[in-house]
Amino acid sequence: MTVDDFRVLTAVELGSRNHEVVPTKLIHQVGGLRSVSATGRCISDLAKLSLISKLRNAKYDGYRLSFSGYDYLALKSMTNRGTVYSVGNIIGVGKESDIYSTSDASGHTKVLKIHRLGRTSFRTVKNNRDYLRNKQTGNWMYLSRLAAEKEHQFMSVLHKNGFYVPTPYDWSRHCILMEWINGLPMRAVKKHRDYKGLYSGLMKFIVQLGNHGLIHCDYNEFNIIIRDEADFGKYESDFVVIDFPQCVSIGHVDAEFYFNRDVEGITTFFAKRFNYRPRDDSSMLDTDGFGEGFRYAKPDFKRDVRRIANLDVEVQASGYSKKKKNEEEEELEGALEGMRNLNVVEEEEEEEESQSEYDESEEESESDDDENERIISAISAGDGNLKMDKFGNYILDE
Template sequence: MKLDISYMRYMTADDFKVLQAVEQGSKNHEVVPTTLIHQLSGMRSMSGTNRSISDLAKLKLIAKLRNAKYDGYRLTYNGIDYLALHSMLNRDTVYSIGGSIGVGKESDIYKVSDKNGVEKVMKIHRLGRTSFHTVRNNRDYLKKISKNGVNWMVLSRLAANKEYQFITMLYAKGFNVPEPFDNSRHIIIMELIKGFPMRRLRKHKNLPQLYNNLMKFIVKLGCSGLIHCDFNEFNIMIKDEDEIDPNDPEEVGFVVIDFPQSISIQHKDAEYYFKRDVDCIRRFFKKKLKYEPKDDPSMLDTDGFGEGYRYAYPDFHRDIERTDNLDELVQASGYSKKHPGDRDLEDAMEDMRNTEETDEDHIEKEEEVEGKEESSDGDDYYYSESEEEESDDGYNSQDEENERIIEALSSGVGNLKMDKMGNYILED
């Protein structure tokens, strides 16, 4: 969905009180009764509450649920967008919002500025997005989620909060991640990386050094207690040449993004995910950059990987020795003392981690992305998938209807429409 904040300037303090009341009531109610909204808002008169409710409904910040048994409203994604941005505006971390610079699997990326004109990145988590790329792989999981009645807005908020914890901790520890600035609900504000995704890289002045630095990042992260779980060319930003300090011995020339799926090295599948991260880098360097180092027993240096070192790539059992407890500090998935309250979020993240692409899927995505690059202005800093649509209620659990919608999305069939609630429907 598109971010539309054009009406925010016209909203009153009472409107935001009522909107916050709907959000607060949503913690225990799928549809928040109108009387409860009035009580939680602290408004003096019911007529004032009803007036604000009417205005918010017209702006599609709240909505009624079909066939509800009582008079009430639920929060929409537009509504939670307004609440998050309102909080950030009050904290002066955001002053103006620019255009979209990317669409991820479960997020939207925008360029924003603070009151001093400093450009930053705003990442909006939107778990539950409908895409013909992911519905095909995740259908069994989606049926389970639908039965459990999971609130995707709640999960989006948890995912954003978890990622903010990750990058705040990693940035403080000196890892090459974007500097975090603020977090409200499902939105994160972070540093804008002046560069391009590694998927666009076709030549580099020192490939062995880049390869070595990437592998050492995986090992350093692992020794600190964490595994990225999605460490690939789509989540690595290569800095522009003029952004690299040649006098900084710690400069590696890249920044790693997208951490909500990260797990602890105590996770039962830690070795599998570690190897998958390593294999993603090896595959990209082999296919796109024609660089494939081999183990060299004649070399004694084991402090790096690739050309000039003994080992070509890291091994979980050989190279991971715990030196820090970041997984404990951020309560990463798989850590033995993980909070049980994050069970639904963990189910969502687990499914995202387990969605592996075949070679055909990978080629299809590459061709699609490269096709978009030819028509873009070169200003998108993040991986942009196919144009994805979503509904406020999440996924449709009916398999047959899903199949028809997926076919319509991929083929551009003209009878695909969207109803007033934001759900896809196929007209006969």
Template sequence: MKLDTIHMRYLNADDWRVLQAVENGSRSHEVVPTKLIGQIANLKTGMGSANRAISDLAKLNLISKLRNAKYDGYRLTYNGFDYLALKTFAQKKTLVELGTTIGVGKESDIYAGKDGQGNERVLKIHRLGRVSFRTVKNKRDYLRNKEAQSWMHLSKLAAEKEYEFMTILYENGFEIPRPLDYSRHCVVMELVEGFPMRQLREHFQYKKLYSQLMQFMVKLANHGLIHCDYNEYNIMIREDGSYDSATEPGFLVIDFPQCISINHVDAEFYFKRDVECIRRFFKRRFGYSPKDDSMMLDTDGYGDGFRYAYPVFSRDVQRIGDLDMQVKASGYRSEKKTELEDALGSMRRDYDDTEEDDEKEEEEEEEEYGSELEFSESESDTDSVNEKIVQALVEGEELETDKFGNYILKE
């Protein structure tokens, strides 16, 4: 869904109190009774002002009525949820200016922005529950028979979980963007000066990059975590030159809400899948597919010049940290699954389908342009439905959405 903040400046104090009252009432009501909204808002001027604010908020689609409801009431929309999160950031000055759309993920939207000091920031808005943005036909249902309100709650939990993951990983020296703040279903982080590895066409040290990416995966697992979506879409290649290419990795890793513990029952499966994502990308893009070499003694890296071509869970993962226990990652101990874990578990399984689509798309590109042909970002990326959606949003085009905020790109 397109994030339109133009009306934020026109909302007064009463409007914000009523909007927050609807949010608070949603914790116990799918549809919050109008009378209860007024009671929670507790406006000094009484129910008349509350009714006026409710009417104005409904006109702006920040709250909405449910058809055929048994009583008069309203519920929060995704637009209203967005406004409340942005209001919190603005008050704390962690994000005071919102820029253009810079990315559309499977379960999130990414925007550029600035904080109160003018520093460039990135806003990630979690939107769990949207149908696939690749095609209108493929629908997901992580929680059967649940409405958008449940997805709003799960998106909030996912943002909180990702912020927790990012904070502890950043504090432990992992190559990730610095997390700055979160509110409801949104996370603010530092801007990464780079581009997704998906767009990488050449690299003067691609063999070293391959080894570093594999080492990151093992380092993360040694500290108790597996990424579960470690691919070219969630790895940012740094292009600003602000690092020592001889000693520092030239990449950062993003997107962490689906991480699991190495104690998870499917840990080895997901670790192997992450490894295969990297192997497949380098073979497809650079024709690089190293083999184990028993003549080599160096086991500190992977690929050419090292003993092993790629990491193996049972051989290379040795716990030296307990980050999974600190953040209570999925599988760190036997416990009853939560609603969030059910949703994220479905997301992890769905990634297999999107990876197959990505591979077919890449093969089609290579058939059309040739695997050795160097071509520009615009030529390669316009073939991607995701990039077409981003471009449409940047140009201000109004895209249709479903009730979960999914973008629908007409074929």
């Protein structure tokens, strides 16, 4: 792509803040190219690459930015700064994001997370989430940028304060560049040589986070990475926590509910995966941990959370203050609240589907993983049957 191509693409991005379809005249004015014909050539080239698109039956001549175009703009800024040199394969597809492997000029492997607020996950395609209705594509791109900025802010503050999170390297628009962790998501771990110690460490993390003013709100086996056994003992912790855009303050009106849900997410996983169901033991005096060998089996919000820092105020987490929010913050909070509520709906559905038989839920999870893997393979292979809807949701035509 030429310099002029990127100027025109940036012009479409800027125009998207106020227009779902950016008028061609405005694109030319903002792009600043010398002639209308030069702008037209760039628009034609960008459209061929599917970086912008024309809306059918629009009332005027214009274009709108595609998710691919937004991706290009973000990657361009990162390559200009030297934080990204090459982009590898897609390694994960989440409810509201895509994850890619990348490297810098020195060959150092990193992780690129691309936020895609407003799209549905594979399991929830059938569920028409209320917060998706009547929303413009451009608006979701903008909210994705705000979510990425917020998560980068969370990660930077937590990393600086010694929490077990990936090192954040860079941020641009809806993309975050972070440390590559050698390990697996906890959901993929079948055995662990010290699962009782892991359980206690995960519970202490929840309390430590709360003591600093924050609650994760999506703390489960999908957002915890267990380091490879070869790296055990090399780091202060053998696990790393990811995915922070939904964090709330311990001053949030529903703080105790979200705290308890995070705790239950861990207890449920360990009961199913390791058949580990610790109980309170009043004969034990040690309260610097949770589970067997400690006084308490799991954390309690009122008993264990004691504020020692104000990270929620520093990052302006949801619920940290009753001050009036601006329109941007209200829209982003509405989207993130939808994500938090989606977590509740999914958990309730999973509980109903697998009342007593964990094997059935394992089969369902594996089926979802298989579908995700097929889509990831199709993306990597450049499968022509793979399409993306206006929310950035991948669809396989079978």
